[in-house]
Amino acid sequence: MYLSDTTKYLxxxxxxxxxVVEKTDVVGxxxxxxxxxxxxxxxxxxxxxxxxxxxxxxxxxxxxxxxAGDLYIASSLDRAETAILAAALxxxxxxxxxxxxxxxxxxxxxxxxxxxxxxDRAK
Numbered sequence: 001m002y003l004s005d006t007t008k009y010l011x012x013x014x015x016x017x018x019x020v021v022e023k024t025d026v027v028g029x030x031x032x033x034x035x036x037x038x039x040x041x042x043x044x045x046x047x048x049x050x051x052x053x054x055x056x057x058x059x060x061x062x063x064x065x066x067x068a069g070d071l072y073i074a075s076s077l078d079r080a081e082t083a084i085l086a087a088a089l090x091x092x093x094x095x096x097x098x099x100x101x102x103x104x105x106x107x108x109x110x111x112x113x114x115x116x117x118x119x120d121r122a123k
Contacts, residue, residue: 007054009082012105013071013089015060019098021067023058029095030056034088042085052076053085067098070105082107 015026034044047053054074060067073089075082086104094100 006051006076007074007110008077009075009079010108010110011071011073011075011082011086011089012108013073013086014103014105015058015067015069015071015095015100016102017067017095017098017100019065019067019096020062021060021095021098021100023060025096026058026060026069026071027056029092029100030089033092033094037088037091038084042081042088044085047077047085071102079107079109 031044036043040046044053048055052075054076057072058069059071060069071089073085075085077085086107090102090104092100092102
């Protein structure tokens with residue numbers, strides 16, 4: 001899912017769409033609707049190319065004409081930049097042709113988890 005050696009944070013996002021959408025629609029909406037929003041130094045495509053933001057992992061399920069799912073984005077940006085990126089993703093209002101709601105469930109500090117594992121192992 002992510003490169004654990006360089007990843008500092010993992011952004012957990014919840015997605016709800018008022019229609020049936022696919023993974024490619026979600027990824028396209030993310031890149032399309034955040035492009036130019038945060039300036040050139042925080043362009044998502046450039047951050048992925050440089051390895052500062054990891055792969056966008058999407059899991060979706062569709063029932064009764066609606067789609068819900070989770071999105072995970074690994075980040076090696078600092079905490080403030082990761083929070084800004086997560087907040088920018090919440091501004092997405094449409095995925096494909098469908099009205100959608102995106103909410104950040106949390107930003108997980110993977111280094112803190114590693115520290116806990118080290119302490120537990122040392123005990």
